[in-house]
Amino acid sequence: xxxxxxxxxxxxxxxxxxxxxxxxxxxxxxxxxxxxxxxxxxxxxxxxxxxxxxxxxxxxxxxxxxxxxxxxxxxxxxxxxxxxxxxxxxxxxxxxxxxxxxxxxxxxxxxxxxxxxxxxxxxxxxxxxxxxxxxxxxxxxxxxxxxxxxxxxxxxxxxxxxxxxxxxxxxxxxxxxxxxxxxxxxxxxxxxxxxxxxxxxxxxxxxxxxxxxxxxxxxxxxxxxxxxxxxxxxxxxxxxxxxxxxxxxxxxxxxxxxxxxxxxxxxxxxxxxxxxxxxxxxxxxxxxxxxxxxxxxxxxxxxxxxxxxxxxxxxxxxxxxxxxxxxxxxxxxxxxxxxxxxxxxxxxxxxxxxxxxxxxxxxxxxxxxxxxxxxxxxxxxxxxxxxxxxxxxxxxxxxxxxxxxxxxxxxxxxxxxxxxxxxxxxxxxxxxxxxxxxxxxxxxxxxxxxxxxxxxxxxxxxxxxxxxxxxxxxxxxxxxxxxxxxxxxxxxxxxxxxxxxxxxxxxxxxxxxxxxxxxxxxxxxxxxxxx
Amino acid sequence: xxxxxxxxxxxxxxxxxxxxxxxxxxxxxxxxxxxxxxxxxxxxxxxxxxxxxxxxxxxxxxxxxxxxxxxxxxxxxxxxxxxxxxxxxxxxxxxxxxxxxxxxxxxxxxxxxxxxxxxxxxxxxxxxxxxxxxxxxxxxxxxxxxxxxxxxxxxxxxxxxxxxxxxxxxxxxxxxxxxxxxxxxxxxxxxxxxxxxxxxxxxxxxxxxxxxxxxxxxxxx
Numbered sequence: 083x084x085x086x087x088x089x090x091x092x093x094x095x096x097x098x099x100x101x102x103x104x105x106x107x108x109x110x111x112x113x114x115x116x117x118x119x120x121x122x123x124x125x126x127x128x129x130x131x132x133x134x135x136x137x138x139x140x141x142x143x144x145x146x147x148x149x150x151x152x153x154x155x156x157x158x159x160x161x162x163x164x165x166x167x168x169x170x171x172x173x174x175x176x177x178x179x180x181x182x183x184x185x186x187x188x189x190x191x192x193x194x195x196x197x198x199x200x201x202x203x204x205x206x207x208x209x210x211x212x213x214x215x216x217x218x219x220x221x222x223x224x225x226x227x228x229x230x231x232x233x234x235x236x237x238x239x240x241x242x243x244x245x246x247x248x249x250x251x252x253x254x255x256x257x258x259x260x261x262x263x264x265x266x267x268x269x270x271x272x273x274x275x276x277x278x279x280x281x282x283x284x285x286x287x288x289x290x291x292x293x294x295x296x297x298x299x300x301x302x303x304x305x306x307x308x309x310x311x312x313x314x315x316x317x318x319x320x321x322x323x324x325x326x327x328x329x330x331x332x333x334x335x336x337x338x339x340x341x342x343x344x345x346x347x348x349x350x351x352x353x354x355x356x357x358x359x360x361x362x363x364x365x366x367x368x369x370x371x372x373x374x375x376x377x378x379x380x381x382x383x384x385x386x387x388x389x390x391x392x393x394x395x396x397x398x399x400x401x402x403x404x405x406x407x408x409x410x411x412x413x414x415x416x417x418x419x420x421x422x423x424x425x426x427x428x429x430x431x432x433x434x435x436x437x438x439x440x441x442x443x444x445x446x447x448x449x450x451x452x453x454x455x456x457x458x459x460x461x462x463x464x465x466x467x468x469x470x471x472x473x474x475x476x477x478x479x480x481x482x483x484x485x486x487x488x489x490x491x492x493x494x495x496x497x498x499x500x501x502x503x504x505x506x507x508x509x510x511x512x513x514x515x516x517x518x519x520x521x522x523x524x525x526x527x528x529x530x531x532x533x534x535x536x537x538x539x540x541x542x543x544x545x546x547x548x549x550x551x552x553x554x555x556x557x558x559x560x561x562x563x564x565x566x567x568x569x570x571x572x573x574x575x576x577x578x579x580x581x582x583x584x585x586x587x588x589x590x591x592x593x594x595x596x597x598x599x600x601x602x603x604x605x606x607x608x609x610x611x612x613x
Numbered sequence: 614x615x616x617x618x619x620x621x622x623x624x625x626x627x628x629x630x631x632x633x634x635x636x637x638x639x640x641x642x643x644x645x646x647x648x649x650x651x652x653x654x655x656x657x658x659x660x661x662x663x664x665x666x667x668x669x670x671x672x673x674x675x676x677x678x679x680x681x682x683x684x685x686x687x688x689x690x691x692x693x694x695x696x697x698x699x700x701x702x703x704x705x706x707x708x709x710x711x712x713x714x715x716x717x718x719x720x721x722x723x724x725x726x727x728x729x730x731x732x733x734x735x736x737x738x739x740x741x742x743x744x745x746x747x748x749x750x751x752x753x754x755x756x757x758x759x760x761x762x763x764x765x766x767x768x769x770x771x772x773x774x775x776x777x778x779x780x781x782x783x784x785x786x787x788x789x790x791x792x793x794x795x796x797x798x799x800x801x802x803x804x805x806x807x808x809x810x811x812x813x814x815x816x817x818x819x820x821x822x823x824x825x826x827x828x829x830x831x832x833x834x
Contacts, residue, residue: 188628190638256645264638265628294649298656302767310746311763313660318763319756324663328656596627 092495092592107192108595113178114493115199120174123165123206128555130158135517135551138544143535151534152219153235159222164244165206167478168336171343172289173202173254175485176282178493180258182586182593183276185267185602190260191253198253205247212239221532223333226314226325230306238307241300248297251339255289258282267585269604276584276608277366281346284370288335288342288377296332299325326388330381338377340474341441342370344481345412348437351484352416354582355431356423359609362415369408376405386457395454402452409445413438428580429503433484436511440480444472447522462532465525468518476514483510483561490565491579495592496572502564509557516550583609624799636801643805647812650775654816657768661823664760671757673828678743679765680734684825687730688817694723695814702807708797710790717787720810724780731773738762765824772820775813782806 093110096102103111134154137145146154177195181188189195212218218240220229229237262283266275303325305311312318314325353360360366382390382398390398416438425431447469450456460466491497524543529536536544578587589598606613629635665672701716742750745763749755786806789795795803 186628190628191642192626192628252649256642256649259645260638260642263641264634290645290649291652294651294653295656298653301771302656302660305763305767311767312745312760313763313767319664319668319760321663321667324660328659 090590091594092590093595094495094592096595105196107188107196109177109181109189109192109195110493110593110597112195112199113174113176116169116173116177116202119199119203119206120166120170123161124170127158127161127166128558130154130161131551132555134158135548137534138536139548141536141538141541141544143533146534148534149219152221152532153217155532156218156221157213160209160218160240160244162475163222163336164247165202165209167340167474168251169202169254170340170478170482171347171485172258172282172285172339173198173250175347175482175489176258176285176343177254179489179586180261180279180282181265182589182597183279183584184262184265184270185585185598185604186261186265187596187598189257190265191257194253195257198250198257201246201250201253205243205245205250208239208243208246212236212243215239223329224300224303224325225329226303226306226322227316230303230314230325231317238304241304245297245300245304248293248300251289252293255286255293258286259290262286267602267604270585271604273364273367274604274606274608275367276346277349277360277363277370278343278346280367281342281349281370284374285339285342285346287371288339288374291378292332292335292339295328296336299328299332302328323385323388323390326385327381330384331378334381334384335374335377337470337474338373340478342373344437344478345370347481347485347488348412348416348434350582350584351430351434351481351488352419353609353611354488354580355428355434356420356425357581357611358419358423359607359611360415361418361421362411363608365411366415369411372408373405376401376408380405383452383457386454387461399452399454403449406445406449409441413441413445427504429500429507430484430488432504432507432511433480433487436507436514437477437480437484439511440472440476440514443519444469444476448473460525462530463525464521464529464531467531468521468525471518471521476518480510483507486561488580489586490568491575492586492591492593494569494572495575496568497575497579498568498572499564502560506557506560506564509553509560513550513553513555513557517547517554518550520544520546520550583611632799636804639801639805640808643808647808650812650816654768654771657764657771658819658823661764661768664757664764665823665827668754668757668760671754672761674753675751675758675761675765676825676827678738678741679825680737681825681829683730683734684821687727688821690723690727690730691814691817694720694727695811697723698807698810702800702803705790705795705800705803706797708795708800710793710795713790713795713803714787717783717790721780721783721787724776724783728773728776728780731769735766768820768824772813772816775816779806779810779813782809 093108096108097106103115106112106115133146134151137143137151137154143151177189215236218233218235218237220233220235220237224237224241262275262279302311302313306314312320314320314322316322349360349366380398380402382394383402386395386398416434447465451460451466451469487498487503520543524540524547525531527540527543529540529543575591577589577591579591580587585598585602585604586593588602625632626635629638697716697719701713701720704712704716738744742748743762745759745766749759749762751758783806786803789802
């Protein structure tokens, strides 16, 4: 190997001090800061999950006390939802790629971008504080009046943490919308934008429109706990169901904050590894916006058993079914893109197939749950747990991993070990299904969620699930090893290792601080693989 | 054409092509932020709507304990501050340094008058035992009027917090304007802060009738 190669000056060589990282305004460095912190929270959330799965290995509640178990699943949910799944793709890959893909030098507000990372970290600190102080036991949904009037755990601390973290989400979304509107390179028209950008645009809209509602809702819960107000307290004339409305008005669209960026990555990967332009570009682009819009109209399907009137339940049920249309448009268009494409099976493409599989199962069981009668039957069972893990975790992590592999050479300038990456992708897919598919069955049979003990007849399914979780853990650990190896010993990556289209592949790997040595001018449609 | 002015590099951030793009981005950013603010207050307005529809009598009764004279005067003060803010922005657009500073200071003064009056109102409520909690005293439907006062304090309290932040922003703007940082070519911070200030005023324009003017047209109680 030629050791005399002097690397092209890039964003990684632009300062080596801690200060040059902690005070950076470079969206690429901030993306890496997010990658580190998001990964740390993922590991934390995974540890909680591991203890939960270990407890459920046997029907008796013998590993942890029921109170401890309540805190475990609550902290697992809080950490994974607010500190991993929501920021994972937009704040890491979105941060890194949105400006480059549209040919900009940076996001519109670099200082706000750095601030958003600090807010995320600060909010995370509050959550960890609550954890050290003994945790919180309300479930990640913080349903009132338990959370506001009865729980003796650290609800206020966690609520403050999530409130602060919400600002980080708002700032990221705001930054993306403004950047995409105002910072596109000459020739980068709306319909030449990569679908990754369309997906992030739709995501950013949800972040901007939804997050403030959860913020004010949590303020009200905190005000109840700290000041004794009674907005959600039935004793004081308040209505606890109002909390559920406000909570799900954000928290249902939040699922689309997680899955839409994943769909954006899907479009990039499918086109790149099929060597074909995406089929029905504008349908895929507008389906992202449609999902964002419908996403705000379906929150009532979380409340079919919460004293909702039959008529609003029917309306919410119908609207929930409608979300399937833009989702299916995407899956069909990705499949049509692959049709007669020149498909190659590199590791990112393995994740593409994994995503389609998991999203299909997760999406179709979503239709079960949109049907009122079935939903009432399986409410608060493991069927629901399995469904949302397939969508939120399966969908989001598959593409977080797929995207991380695809853009790893661009981000780090190093190649990774393709063989082990494929092994990891297969392990994750297998482990994921083994973990969560049994939960559909055991949930349909009637095993309720959020209990640390269960009747013995459910044990077989729980053993399978715990075994799957073990495999999954091995699958998630593997990339840590070969990515670390890639950083230390990896071959230098060329500008465009995959032969893919898009502005990010026209600059060097890693990109220079201002992204392009000469400002790009766009003259061709996206995914111009036919040329 | 950018780059024709000597002071361009000091105000143009590195990642923008020209001042026009920078101005448009900042303005759009502020409008989006105001959208998030609308949804933030929107949660409270929703709660207000739900409970007012559920307990109309209690809300009317409780509303009559608010001081309509002080509230009305404060409304006038805030509208006045919007005028001075608009004048400050206009002065910035014309590059008039002294007028800019004067109007910014006036805006701050009016904002502080508003907060002063608000604190007088709060202390009256305290004296009358209308603070929600164990010491809440109310003749009539005490439970549901307490709900009204919970909403009253959270909504006006959050509004006041926004006013305090706004006054802080105005203080920084005033210092910068005093140093002559804002010119006819570059006054983006004044413009976007003006948007914020007007927004905070508009929130009050909704709060005032919803909280103070319930059922005032009916029989005098």
